[in-house]
Amino acid sequence: MAKKRPARKRPAPEDFRSEALAQALEKQDMAAVALALRNGNTVVPLIKPGARDNPLDGGEVWTYRDPNTGDVALLLFSDATNKPANLPPGVGIYSPAWLKSFLSSHRDTITTVFLDIAGPHPMQAPPSELLRALET
Helix, strand or coil: CCCCCCCCCCCCHHHCECHHHHHHHHHCCHHHHHHHHHHCCEEEEEEECCCCCCCCCCCEECEEECCCCCCEEEEEECEHHHCCCCCCCEEEEECHHHHHHHHHHCCCCEEEEEECCCCCCCEEECHHHHHHHHHC
């Protein structure tokens, strides 16, 4: 008889939050934002969440393409509750290594990064500036 695998616990809403990033954005302190991104996780909207049974499947990240200019923006959040309802419903929480890799891989496509775009304390930065912060 096959053994039952233990049920994986679903992440709690508070797991989709970076307190350090939220505090840095509240102060509008770019150095503190860089530190928070370098040392903590970030909430990212997903088009499609990863497969629950495959830890290597992180899902498909959602980006915004401006229909008038073609510019692509990556949206990052300090808390899943700050994600606007009109974005895809899925979110993922990703490490600094993932963010560095993603920005490096898409540096020629992503033109800007918005942090908590709908508030409460939005900030915007070019990908190159965030990459420098992540490499320090």
